[in-house]
Amino acid sequence: MMTMNRWLTFLAALLLAGCAQTGLRGTGDLGVVVERASGRIAIVDTTAKSIIASVHGLGDLSHASVVFSRDGRYAYVFGRDGGLSKVDLLLARIDKRVMQAGNSIGGAISQDGRLVVAQNYEPGGIKVFDADTLELLSEVPAQSKVVGLADLSGNRFAYALFDKGEIWISDLANPRDPKTQKYPAGQQPYDGLVTPDGRHYMAGLFGEDGIALLDTWRPELGSRKILEHYGKGQEKLPVFKMPHLRGWAVAGGKAYLPAIGRHEVLLVDTATWKEAGRIEVKGQPVFVMARPDGRQVWVNFAFPDNGWVQVIDTLKGEVVQTLQPGKAILHMEFTPRGEQVWLSARDDNLVSIYDTQSFARLTTLQAESPSGIFFTSRAARTGF
Amino acid sequence: MMTMNRWLTFLAALLLAGCAQTGLRGTGDLGVVVERASGRIAIVDTTAKSIIASVHGLGDLSHASVVFSRDGRYAYVFGRDGGLSKVDLLLARIDKRVMQAGNSIGGAISQDGRLVVAQNYEPGGIKVFDADTLELLSEVPAQSKVVGLADLSGNRFAYALFDKGEIWISDLANPRDPKTQKYPAGQQPYDGLVTPDGRHYMAGLFGEDGIALLDTWRPELGSRKILEHYGKGQEKLPVFKMPHLRGWAVAGGKAYLPAIGRHEVLLVDTATWKEAGRIEVKGQPVFVMARPDGRQVWVNFAFPDNGWVQVIDTLKGEVVQTLQPGKAILHMEFTPRGEQVWLSARDDNLVSIYDTQSFARLTTLQAESPSGIFFTSRAARTGF
Numbered sequence: 004m005m006t007m008n009r010w011l012t013f014l015a016a017l018l019l020a021g022c023a024q025t026g027l028r029g030t031g032d033l034g035v036v037v038e039r040a041s042g043r044i045a046i047v048d049t050t051a052k053s054i055i056a057s058v059h060g061l062g063d064l065s066h067a068s069v070v071f072s073r074d075g076r077y078a079y080v081f082g083r084d085g086g087l088s089k090v091d092l093l094l095a096r097i098d099k100r101v102m103q104a105g106n107s108i109g110g111a112i113s114q115d116g117r118l119v120v121a122q123n124y125e126p127g128g129i130k131v132f133d134a135d136t137l138e139l140l141s142e143v144p145a146q147s148k149v150v151g152l153a154d155l156s157g158n159r160f161a162y163a164l165f166d167k168g169e170i171w172i173s174d175l176a177n178p179r180d181p182k183t184q185k186y187p188a189g190q191q192p193y194d195g196l197v198t199p200d201g202r203h204y205m206a207g208l209f210g211e212d213g214i215a216l217l218d219t220w221r222p223e224l225g226s227r228k229i230l231e232h233y234g235k236g237q238e239k240l241p242v243f244k245m246p247h248l249r250g251w252a253v254a255g256g257k258a259y260l261p262a263i264g265r266h267e268v269l270l271v272d273t274a275t276w277k278e279a280g281r282i283e284v285k286g287q288p289v290f291v292m293a294r295p296d297g298r299q300v301w302v303n304f305a306f307p308d309n310g311w312v313q314v315i316d317t318l319k320g321e322v323v324q325t326l327q328p329g330k331a332i333l334h335m336e337f338t339p340r341g342e343q344v345w346l347s348a349r350d351d352n353l354v355s356i357y358d359t360q361s362f363a364r365l366t367t368l369q370a371e372s373p374s375g376i377f378f379t380s381r382a383a384r385t386g387f
Numbered sequence: 388m389m390t391m392n393r394w395l396t397f398l399a400a401l402l403l404a405g406c407a408q409t410g411l412r413g414t415g416d417l418g419v420v421v422e423r424a425s426g427r428i429a430i431v432d433t434t435a436k437s438i439i440a441s442v443h444g445l446g447d448l449s450h451a452s453v454v455f456s457r458d459g460r461y462a463y464v465f466g467r468d469g470g471l472s473k474v475d476l477l478l479a480r481i482d483k484r485v486m487q488a489g490n491s492i493g494g495a496i497s498q499d500g501r502l503v504v505a506q507n508y509e510p511g512g513i514k515v516f517d518a519d520t521l522e523l524l525s526e527v528p529a530q531s532k533v534v535g536l537a538d539l540s541g542n543r544f545a546y547a548l549f550d551k552g553e554i555w556i557s558d559l560a561n562p563r564d565p566k567t568q569k570y571p572a573g574q575q576p577y578d579g580l581v582t583p584d585g586r587h588y589m590a591g592l593f594g595e596d597g598i599a600l601l602d603t604w605r606p607e608l609g610s611r612k613i614l615e616h617y618g619k620g621q622e623k624l625p626v627f628k629m630p631h632l633r634g635w636a637v638a639g640g641k642a643y644l645p646a647i648g649r650h651e652v653l654l655v656d657t658a659t660w661k662e663a664g665r666i667e668v669k670g671q672p673v674f675v676m677a678r679p680d681g682r683q684v685w686v687n688f689a690f691p692d693n694g695w696v697q698v699i700d701t702l703k704g705e706v707v708q709t710l711q712p713g714k715a716i717l718h719m720e721f722t723p724r725g726e727q728v729w730l731s732a733r734d735d736n737l738v739s740i741y742d743t744q745s746f747a748r749l750t751t752l753q754a755e756s757p758s759g760i761f762f763t764s765r766a767a768r769t770g771f
Contacts, residue, residue, distance in 0.1 A: 027477060029414040029460030031766050032500075050457055050500065073434055073723075074413030075459070093411060114724045116416075116434065156680055156725065157744050200639075201680045220682065220702055255584070256640060256658070274640070296540055296585045296769060298604065318604055339457075339767030340498045341540065360541050382415050383723030383764040385680060 026093035030075035034378035056095035073116030151195020163192035254297030261288035339380035347373035410477035414459035418762035440479035457500030535579020547576035638681030645672035723764035731757035
């Protein structure tokens with residue numbers, strides 16, 4: 004038998020080892036990679052450029068999206084099957100999980116971090132959850148698929164209704180009693196986004212050309228239509244994939260938009276919301292994303308060009324780099340200050356990490372059919 | 388004697404309790420408040436709105452500034468006495484500390500988080516440290532006081548030389564062999580800042596009117612003088628305190644600058660860098676800081692008006708709120724998404740926390756002569 008002293012020493016050593024194993028670390032350089040085919044996420048460290056753990060049992064993760072708690076410790080994973088999972092990144096386990104709908108395409112977290120909101124296809128509408136407990140606090144029924152959910156200041160949320168052709172803003176100042184205002188959008192809004200300052204909400208239209216714009220700082224002015232030629236247009240070009248509006252980049256007073264059906268990125272002046280130019284690219288753009296400083300815009304493409312990525316220098320106004328990071332590039336995410344970009348190559352089962360200054364590939368990580376990549380720095384930003 | 392089983396149960400319980408005590412938590416909602424008179428920082432939690440720990444022994448913290456490690460776990464505290472301390476926010480203790488100069492006024496951290504750089508008065512120049520170990524890697528001697536140090540993309544740093552009238556940019560791609568380029572600035576630059584996108588470096592001049600501007604994306608164009616009437620001017624107004632340039636707000640295509648010696652905030656168009664208006668305020672502004680979304684600009688004042696704070700609505704272009712948060716308001720910091728602002732009231736020994744939407748005071752925290760307030764979200768931003 005050990006003596007009491009030796010037991011205490013042993014215990015202290017175990018205590019320290021145990022703490023280290025259970026994840027005492029900062030969360031500012033963490034993130035997740037969605038492994039869509041496996042119902043799994045990989046927890047990644049952007050400083051070490053490595054996968055540090057995996058969490059299983061998250062259901063159908065095709066088209067899954069992720070937001071983060073205010074402290075960076077928890078990832079809220081919205082599955083296609085309506086599952087909402089709160090994952091503890093430090094302990095690498097599911098903290099809580101609810102099935103909240105039959106068919107869902109994502110969610111958002113409130114400015115103060117207290118509310119998680121899911122946008123649903125089936126049934127439509129949004130549901131409001133306590134971010135800590137995942138208790139259902141309220142819902143806004145809509146008899147319509149909801150798309151393009153985005154958080155605004157003051158615990159408000161903007162979203163678009165595909166079947167109703169409207170933009171709604173729900174004020175969750177009292178989360179058990181949402182107050183909703185409705186604005187016309189146009190035919191079949193299919194996605195939406197808010198500008199990085201949280202001011203302008205835009206909804207892309209599937210049923211007609213143009214984009215619906217709402218100034219959420221002055222909602223009393225109502226919505227209006229901009230870029231009336233934006234869309235599939237008259238020529239009926241084959242559209243391989245409707246681009247993600249969430250991918251829009253805003254940099255230096257211009258928004259960079261994926262053209263629909265064309266091998267172009269469109270430039271829009273954010274003061275007038277009129278087209279300010281076009282840049283030719285290698286395929287039909289899907290995501291058009293700005294490096295955090297706005298100096299570069301990275302573009303990936305729909306099939307058959309989805310093995311390519313191009314980089315636009317916003318100062319020069321031209322493509323300055325063309326890369327082949329892997330097969331079927333589905334998503335990109337910049338590190339918080341933009342020195343690296345991570346790209347998921349679904350059909351190569353890897354994540355490629357590039358230095359954005361030298362364009363050197365720094366490393367690759369193995370992942371099963373990786374799709375969305377999300378870093379905890381999103382917790383500190385609006386509209387993600 | 389306990390049996391082995393009971394020991395193991397006891398041990399497991401202690402293990403869990405010990406881990407909780409040793410700080411397993413996210414770091415995204417942490418920050419520090421400098422208690423300048425006590426050589427101490429308070430570690431704060433912006434979700435709980437509370438002080439969770441204190442760390443002593445940091446030396447002379449008058450004019451101290453703080454930057455954060457990439458993971459949000461460590462605060463680098465630059466003391467006036469040349470002390471550089473790496474503080475572990477999770478374990479609430481000093482991890483490493485070096486005396487790196489005789490008189491220092493701050494520092495910065497590189498884009499990739501690997502390098503911490505101190506700017507010094509005595510001796511002048513900058514010193515480059517390994518962010519992990521605080522090992523001295525190199526220095527750039529200058530025979531001049533260095534002010535306005537700011538991190539740029541690509542592990543470059545910009546700073547101004549008071550005694551030489553120059554702006555220098557040091558490239559630390561190889562941190563043991565800095566490459567420095569020099570640009571004329573004007574007489575006695577006394578502070579500097581970089582715009583939120585990391586592009587434009589500006590140095591305010593003490594020895595003449597005007598501001599030196601360098602486009603760090605096109606440094607080959609050299610520096611130029613803007614706002615030629617910005618400064619103390621001909622009228623020789625009494626200037627109670629030179630405003631902090633670091634406080635400049637950039638929002639919606641305009642920069643909001645503290646006028647020198649006048650009860651005004653100046654507006655500057657960031658496309659042309661020409662004056663675009665003035666807003667009258669209650670005193671001589673010191674910090675002019677934008678809420679992260681740019682909708683509001685908060686202003687504090689020099690003595691004798693340093694018990695007031697005013698809020699400008701950037702959409703209306705006017706002061707919409709006047710507050711008295713306490714005696715001697717020295718600094719302000721917004722939470723990452725801007726729903727709260729924390730203000731240090733030195734002579735009331737408290738920190739006041741306000742809701743930025745309702746302007747309600749949410750709570751106050753006791754602190755000894757609080758000055759700078761810094762939140763870990765700075766780790767993800769450029770130029771902080």
